[in-house]
Every structure is written in structure tokens, then in C-alpha cells.
Amino acid sequence: MSDRNRNFSHRWFDEVWNKQNESHIDDFTHPEARSFGFPCADTALSMEGFKQAYREFNKTFSGIRVHVDEELIEGDNIACRWTASVTHTGEGLDFPATNKAVTFSGSSFMHLRDGKILEAWNFYDFTSAIRQLRG
Numbered sequence: 606m607s608d609r610n611r612n613f614s615h616r617w618f619d620e621v622w623n624k625q626n627e628s629h630i631d632d633f634t635h636p637e638a639r640s641f642g643f644p645c646a647d648t649a650l651s652m653e654g655f656k657q658a659y660r661e662f663n664k665t666f667s668g669i670r671v672h673v674d675e676e677l678i679e680g681d682n683i684a685c686r687w688t689a690s691v692t693h694t695g696e697g698l699d700f701p702a703t704n705k706a707v708t709f710s711g712s713s714f715m716h717l718r719d720g721k722i723l724e725a726w727n728f729y730d731f732t733s734a735i736r737q738l739r740g
Contacts, residue, residue, distance in 0.1 A: 609720060610678050610680075610681065610683060610717060610720070611678065612676070613676075613678070613683055613715070613717070614673050614676050614683055614685040614687075614713065614715065615673045615676065616633070617633050617715075617722070618671040618672075618673055618687060619671075620632075620633070621633065621659075622669050622670075622671045622689075623669065623670055623671060625663065625669070627656065627659060627660070630652065630655070630656060630659070631652070633721060633722055634652050634721050634722045635717075635718050635719065635721040635722060635723045636652075637723065638651075638652050638655075638721070638722050638723055638724070638725070639651065639723075639724050639725075640652070640654075640655040640658075640724075640725050640727070641724070641725065641726045641727065642726055642727035642728055642729075643655070643658060643727045643729075644658045644661070644662060646728075661697055662697070664695045664697055665693065665694075665695035665696070665697030665698060665702075666691035666692060666693060666694065666695065666697075667691070667692050667694045667695075668690070668691060668692040668694075668706070669689065669690075669691050670689065670690045670691075671687050671688070671689045672687060672688050672689075672690075673685050673686070673687050674686045674687055674688055674710075681716060681717040681718065682714070682715070682716055682717075683713075683714070683715040683716075683717065684712065684713075684714050684715075685712065685713050685715075686710070686711075686712050687710065687711055687712065687713065688708060688709075688710050688711075689708065689709055689710075689711065689729070690706065690707070690708045691706070691707060691708075691734075692704065692705070692706045692707075693705050693706075693707065693738050698735070698738070700738075700739075703738050705737065705738055707733075707734045707737040707738055708734075708737075709729055709730050709731055709733050709734040710729065710730055711727065711728055711729025711730065712727075712728050712729070713725055713726065713727050713728075714726045714727075
């Protein structure tokens with residue numbers, strides 16, 4: 606495992622998502638970075654587009670906690686499994702806020718350049734979160 610990239614995904618999720626530090630997005634991403642699969646499976650975003658999706662997600666959910674369950678690193682490639690816990694306190698899902706806490710799992714695959722995210726592919730089971738909110 607590359608010592609340079611050790612715990613990269615832990616740091617990313619902690620600083621950007623758990624601590625809600627939008628300003629740290631630029632610290633972790635390459636200027637040419639692209640994000641795939643967030644907020645929707647077929648989404649491909651520049652970092653400015655990602656930041657807008659990030660803001661919308663944070664308007665819809667509060668108390669965001671992402672726990673990295675496993676991280677695998679090979680050179681500049683990182684794969685991680687994670688679990689997210691959030692509370693639905695906004696109206697961003699086409700229905701009123703439920704104030705329900707939900708948990709869902711996902712995975713992220715990152716390719717780094719110069720120690721920063723160049724490309725990130727995200728997959729998560731948001732269907733289970735919607736089911737929990739409507740149930």
C-alpha cells in the first residue's frame with residue numbers, strides 16, 4: 606500500500622462530509638477532477654457541478670456521518686466501501702422532510718493524480734434510503 610495515499614478515503618469523507626467542510630473539496634481534488642454517479646447513477650460532473658450537488662444534498666440531509674468500512678489502495682487507485690447515516694430534514698426528494706434517520710451503503714473508486722482525486726466513481730444503495738423514508 607502506498608503510504609502517500611494511506612487513509613485517503615477516510616480523510617476525504619471525514620473532512621468533506623462528516624465535518625461539512627466544503628472548502629476542503631478543493632484540497633482533495635485535482636483541478637481537472639470529474640465525479641461520476643453522484644447524485645444520480647448516470648451523472649458525470651466537474652468539480653463545480655459536484656459542489657452544487659453537494660450543497661443540494663446538504664440542504665436535504667443533516668447529521669451526515671460516513672464511515673469507511675474498508676479501503677484498498679494500489680498505487681494511485683483507491684477503492685472503498687462505506688456506510689452513510691443521514692437525517693432527512695429538507696425537501697430535496699420531491700416530498701416534505703420526514704425528519705427520519707436513514708442508513709445506506711455504497712462504494713467509491715478514486716483515481717488520484719498528484720495526491721488528489723482526478724476521477725471518482727460512486728455507487729450507493731439510495732433506493733433503500735428512500736424506502737426507509739417512505740416506510
